Amino acid sequence: MIKSLTKIRVRYADTDQMRVVYHGKYLEYFELGRSDLIRNLGLPYSQMESEGIFLPVVEAFAKYRRPAHYDELLVVESEVKEIPAASLRIEYHVFRDGENELLAEGYTVHSFLNIKTGKPTRAPKAFVDILQNAAQRQSITV
DSSP states (O other): OEEEEEEEEOOGGGBOTTSSBOTTHHHHHHHHHHHHHHHHHTOOHHHHHHTTEEOOEEEEEEEEOSOOOTTOEEEEEEEEOSOOSSEEEEEEEEEETTOOOEEEEEEEEEEOEETTTOSBOOOOHHHHHHHHHHHHTSOOOO
């Protein structure tokens, strides 16, 4: 439905003793992709927070297929497939730039949380409207 692409250069600090990207780093790569996706839609986290909404991660999953190495340029594809009501699921696919072989995939689920009450709430209308407009254009790639 709605996609965003984020390029990430693997830093030496991202690798482990086996000289491959440490498994926990992929969740950071997902976060970079997610932030870019939401920012490129026109409603960055900072704006949602100033409007009283937090978007905490309530579930995360990653599956590792192939290793990535220091100094490789990776592409994180972040995708929203459904308009959220009370939670938002974003799926991720990680590739080497210019290649189609999947290195890792996963998803995160986020709850919309009212900052003042600390309780779950429905997705803000402005956020839903932005996603619906993007979905009407079939798919956006930023």
